Each structure stands twice: as structure tokens, then as C-alpha cells.
Amino acid sequence: MAHFEKAHSLEEWLDQRLAIKTLRRVLAEEYWIPKNINFLWAMGMVLAVTFGILVVSGIFLLCYYQPNVNLAFDSVNYTIMQEVEFGWLWRHMHAVAASVVFLIIYIHMFTGIYYGSYKKGRELIWISGMLLFVSFSAEAFSGYMLPWGQMSYWAGMVITNLFSLGSLELNGLVEWIRGDYVPGQAFLNRFFMLHVFLMPLIIMALIGLHFGTLRIPHVNNQDGEEIDFEEESKKYLAGKRREAKVIRFQPDFLSKDMFVVSIFLIFFFYLVFWHYDFAMDPINFDPADPLKTPPHIYPEWYFLWSYEILRPFPKDPGLVAFGFAQVIFFFLPFLDKSPNVAPANRRGPFKYWFWILLVDMIVLTMMGKLPPQGIYSTIGLVAAVVFIVLWIILPVVTKKEKAV
Amino acid sequence: MADNGRRDFMGKVFGGWAALGGLGALYAAKKSWDPLPSVKAAGFTKVDLSSAEPNVLNVEKWRGKPIFILKKTPEMVAKQSEKETARDVIVGNDHFLVCIGLCTHLGCIPAYRPQKHDFKCACHGGEFDASGINTAPPPPSPMVIPPFKIEGKTIILGEEGPEYKKMKEAGVIA
Numbered sequence: 001m002a003h004f005e006k007a008h009s010l011e012e013w014l015d016q017r018l019a020i021k022t023l024r025r026v027l028a029e030e031y032w033i034p035k036n037i038n039f040l041w042a043m044g045m046v047l048a049v050t051f052g053i054l055v056v057s058g059i060f061l062l063c064y065y066q067p068n069v070n071l072a073f074d075s076v077n078y079t080i081m082q083e084v085e086f087g088w089l090w091r092h093m094h095a096v097a098a099s100v101v102f103l104i105i106y107i108h109m110f111t112g113i114y115y116g117s118y119k120k121g122r123e124l125i126w127i128s129g130m131l132l133f134v135s136f137s138a139e140a141f142s143g144y145m146l147p148w149g150q151m152s153y154w155a156g157m158v159i160t161n162l163f164s165l166g167s168l169e170l171n172g173l174v175e176w177i178r179g180d181y182v183p184g185q186a187f188l189n190r191f192f193m194l195h196v197f198l199m200p201l202i203i204m205a206l207i208g209l210h211f212g213t214l215r216i217p218h219v220n221n222q223d224g225e226e227i228d229f230e231e232e233s234k235k236y237l238a239g240k241r242r243e244a245k246v247i248r249f250q251p252d253f254l255s256k257d258m259f260v261v262s263i264f265l266i267f268f269f270y271l272v273f274w275h276y277d278f279a280m281d282p283i284n285f286d287p288a289d290p291l292k293t294p295p296h297i298y299p300e301w302y303f304l305w306s307y308e309i310l311r312p313f314p315k316d317p318g319l320v321a322f323g324f325a326q327v328i329f330f331f332l333p334f335l336d337k338s339p340n341v342a343p344a345n346r347r348g349p350f351k352y353w354f355w356i357l358l359v360d361m362i363v364l365t366m367m368g369k370l371p372p373q374g375i376y377s378t379i380g381l382v383a384a385v386v387f388i389v390l391w392i393i394l395p396v397v398t399k400k401e402k403a404v
Numbered sequence: 405m406a407d408n409g410r411r412d413f414m415g416k417v418f419g420g421w422a423a424l425g426g427l428g429a430l431y432a433a434k435k436s437w438d439p440l441p442s443v444k445a446a447g448f449t450k451v452d453l454s455s456a457e458p459n460v461l462n463v464e465k466w467r468g469k470p471i472f473i474l475k476k477t478p479e480m481v482a483k484q485s486e487k488e489t490a491r492d493v494i495v496g497n498d499h500f501l502v503c504i505g506l507c508t509h510l511g512c513i514p515a516y517r518p519q520k521h522d523f524k525c526a527c528h529g530g531e532f533d534a535s536g537i538n539t540a541p542p543p544p545s546p547m548v549i550p551p552f553k554i555e556g557k558t559i560i561l562g563e564e565g566p567e568y569k570k571m572k573e574a575g576v577i578a
Contacts, residue, residue: 161511167544180443182468291463291470293513295526315509315544372528
């Protein structure tokens with residue numbers, strides 16, 4: 001038995017037994033953040049808060065949701081929306097947060113690409129972040145099944161059909177995933193399990209990993225400057241705060257973080273109260289009907305770009321292109337051959353690569369929403385080809401880059 | 405250290421034992437996601453064809469999927485190629501198209517256009533003729549003919565009758 005002195009406060013009592021002061025120091029008060037960063041570095045905290053909103057609103061929805069093909073639709077659209085006090089609030093918060101979280105993820109990702117925050121020791125930050133993106137995609141898709149409306153059902157049908165892998169016709173695999181010949185009770189139940197338990201668990205574990213990968217290389221900054229955090233933190237702790245290039249995470253940086261979070265929350269609740277409809281598809285207000293296809297099946301806006309990479313090609317090449325689009329971002333740290341850590345606009349040809357990629361993905365998103373006819377098909381096909389070519393030429397574009 | 409030799413051995417024994425358990429657990433996990441026996445058993449549908457109208461599409465439900473049943477007019481049959489006739493389900497003197505009404509591209513349900521005698525899939529613009537053969541991309545193959553058995557004027561979906569087996573051998577079911 002270790003020796004304990006009598007504690008004089010609750011904090012001291014906990015510190016003796018849990019070392020909370022050490023924990024706070026290591027995790028927050030002596031976790032160093034560079035000074036030369038802008039509001040885009042607050043997106044991580046915005047994401048953490050949004051995820052928190054999703055979890056809390058999800059818990060309240062879970063109290064009334066019925067994962068049964070005959071009851072699911074009404075449990076959402078009648079029980080939660082009409083009967084449960086403030087049920088509408090939980091549902092709209094959950095739906096809007098689910099949509100907005102992807103907007104913030106995309107901003108967070110493109111910030112990382114623009115400032116080169118995936119290179120030289122920061123590869124794992126990027127890779128764990130991409131794993132989070134994939135997990136959020138699985139979480140969003142499995143959640144979309146739950147209201148069991150027309151779009152839930154047919155999106156489920158179309159996406160699980162991808163697992164017949166084109167001409168391989170792996171019907172056994174598709175039926176194994178569905179637990180039935182078509183989406184049905186077994187399918188709804190297992191996606192419910194994924195959405196409310198397994199995927200959130202994985203996401204929480206990955207958030208922990210993502211924070212962990214950040215710890216040693218530290219946060220990048222607007223100039224891609226390599227900062228000696230050891231040295232700078234000594235200056236700060238010695239009281240030379242003006243000279244030091246770093247500040248403490250808590251309370252210095254966190255105050256700025258929470259300011260940006262506050263602005264975000266104003267925008268978020270504006271959407272929740274006045275524009276929740278943007279996160280609701282009208283087709284999903286019809287109950288699922290296995291014998292009636294909606295005229296035009298499309299995913300939510302955040303999946304449109306990859307859907308549009310699948311769509312313009314014939315079945316097999318389409319699947320290959322779609323698979324390529326899903327995994328290629330993981331390889332960014334290894335396809336970018338330049339050692340420069342700098343904003344894209346100081347990196348020569350990479351500047352054009354970055355902006356073309358961003359515009360191309362916006363074009364793909366727009367075309368993915370439009371019916372695949374005439375000129376839209378052509379634009380979609382060109383944009384899909386541009387996307388693939390961009391990634392193929394990235395090593396060449398960055399190989400010849402001059403040192404910054 | 406001699407001690408460590410013993411510990412290593414214990415570790416290997418545990419590891420091997422755990423791997424066996426892991427394999428067993430994987431097998432159980434795989435099997436527990438298989439379609440249930442009740443789902444598999446509910447796979448038979450009987451349809452009476454005697455009252456079918458020519459050039460009017462009937463949609464039946466079999467294993468949760470829509471089944472297209474289309475009685476062809478004599479003019480339609482006369483215009484058909486051999487390849488198309490090979491896919492006809494013949495009951496008495498009547499020719500029928502019987503197929504799973506899902507586009508072979510991504511599984512949407514095509515709509516029948518009676519004046520054109522063809523199917524158009526709204527999702528990605530695929531087209532099929534009145535025999536369910538794909539005539540415009542993206543669908544890569546004809547609509548699938550489900551297992552069927554003819555009993556007088558009735559067709560049983562889900563059972564393999566002699567006519568179905570013949571089609572299967574000829575390779576025209578999909």
C-alpha cells in the first residue's frame with residue numbers, strides 16, 4: 001500500500017489518487033500550439049462539438065425509435081415528430097448536424113491539403129483523419145437507412161448492390177450483407193446496430209488515435225514553419241510570452257477555439273430552426289416500397305462527388321473508379337513527392353493542382369444531383385476523368401517543385 | 405534465462421489456443437449474418453396467368469423483388485428474333501416475358517412503355533426490349549429470368565421446372 005497524506009481539497013484528494021494535475025498539464029496546459037494559425041485551425045474543435053451534438057441528440061432519438069420495418073417510419077415521422085415533446089428538435093439537430101459535420105470535415109481536409117499538414121512526420125494525422133472520414137461515411141449511410149423511407153430503402157438497395165462487384169455477380173455476398181434477398185428486417189436491424197453502437201465506438205476510438213497522432217509532430221502552421229516546440233515552450237514558461245512562437249492549448253488557444261465554435265453554433269442553430277429542410281429529402285417522407293423505385297436515386301450532398309465518379313462509366317470501370325476515389329486520399333502523403341511544407345499558393349504548380357481538385361469536386365457534386373442526361377452526363381464524365389488524372393499526375397507535379 | 409524459455413512456451417500455447425478460438429468466433433459471426441431459414445423458406449410465389457391481358461405489364465412480388473409478367477401480342481411474337489423467343493415462357497399458345505424487374509445496372513425498377521414495347525430505367529437511362537434484353541447502356545446484361553415451374557395455367561416462381569432448366573442450359577436466363 002502506497003503512503004497517502006491527508007488531502008486538504010477535493011482536487012488534492014483526486015490528484016493523489018488519479019494524478020489529475022499531471023494529466024491536465026500534459027494534455028492541455030503544456031500542449032503547445034503555434035501562434036501563426038488562423039480560424040481554419042479551429043475546425044477540429046468544431047467537429048468535436050458537432051460529434052457531441054450528434055451523440056446527445058442521437059441518445060434522445062434512440063429512446064423512441066423502433067428498428068422494425070413496420071414501425072420504423074412512423075416511430076420517426078409520427079412518434080418523434082408529433083408526440084414526443086421536443087422530438088422535432090432532437091431530430092432536426094441530428095439531421096442538420098449529420099449534414100453539417102461533413103461540410104466541416106471537407107473544410108478540415110482541404111485545410112490540411114492546402115497547408116501541407118500531411119507531410120514530414122504528420123502522415124499518421126492525415127491517415128487517421130481519413131479513417132475517420134470513412135467511418136463517418138459508414139455512420140451516415142447506416143443512419144440514413146433507419147427512417148425506412150423510399151430513399152432509405154433504395155439507397156440501401158443501390159449501395160449494397162455495389163458488393164456484387166460488377167460482372168462478378170457475387171450474389172452470395174450481397175445476400176449475406178443484407179441477410180435477405182432484398183433490404184428487409186435483418187438489414188434494418190444490423191444497420192441499426194452499426195449506427196447506434198459499432199460505428200460510434202469505432203469513431204470514438206479513432207478520435208482518440210487522431211489526437212494521439214497530433215501530439216508528437218504538433219500542429220502545423222500558416223507558413224509551414226518548422227518550430228522547435230521544446231525550445232519555444234521553454235521561452236513561454238520562462239515568461240517571454242511575446243518572443244515565444246507558441247501558446248498553451250489551455251487556456252490560451254482554447255478561448256479562440258471556443259469563439260469560433262460559438263460562431264459555428266449560431267450558424268448551426270439557424271439551420272436547425274429555420275432551414276432543417278436542407279438535411280431532409282422529400283422522397284424519404286414516403287414509406288419504403290420495395291416495388292416502387294423513385295424516379296431519380298441520389299445520395300445526400302456529401303456523397304455526390306464519389307457517386308458521380310461511379311455513374312458515368314459502365315458497371316465495372318465505374319466500380320474501379322469509385323473504389324479508387326474512396327481510397328486515393330489515403331495516399332496523399334506518399335504521392336506528394338515535394339518535401340516543402342508550405343501553403344499551396346507558394347508551391348508553384350501544386351497551387352493549380354489544389355484549386356483544380358477543389359473546383360472539380362464541386363462540379364462532380366453538382367452533376368451528381370442532376371439527372372444523368374445529355375450535357376450533364378458529359379460534364380460528369382469529364383469531371384470524373386479529371387479527378388482520376390489529377391491523382392495520377394500528382395507525383396509528377398510535385399517532383400519538380402522548387403524548394404520553398 | 406531458462407525461466408523465459410518457459411514463459412515463451414506459455415505465450416505460444418496461449419497464442420495458438422486463442423487463434424483457434426478466434427477462428428471459431430469468426431465462423432460463428434459469419435454464419436449469424438446469413439439469411440435466416442424463415443427468409444429462405446418464404447421463397448415461392450404462385451401466379452395464375454389465365455386472366456393476363458396482352459401488352460399490359462403485371463408486377464408480382466417474389467422474394468421481396470418485383471417480377472415482371474408480360475403477355476405478348478401475336479404481332480410482337482411474330483416480329484421477334486430467335487434470341488428473344490428463346491427467353492419466352494410459353495403457356496398454351498401464349499408467349500410471356502417473366503423476369504426479375506430490376507435493372508441489371510444497380511437494381512432500380514424499369515418502367516414499361518406499352519406503345520414502344522420496351523422498358524426504360526429512369527435512374528441511369530438503361531433500356532430493355534419486351535424480352536428483357538438490354539438495348540441501351542448502362543445495364544450490362546438482360547433482366548434475369550427467375551426459377552419457374554409451369555403447372556397448367558399457373559406459374560410457380562422459385563421452383564425449377566423443365567422449361568426453366570432448358571433455358572438455363574441454353575444460357576438465356578440472364
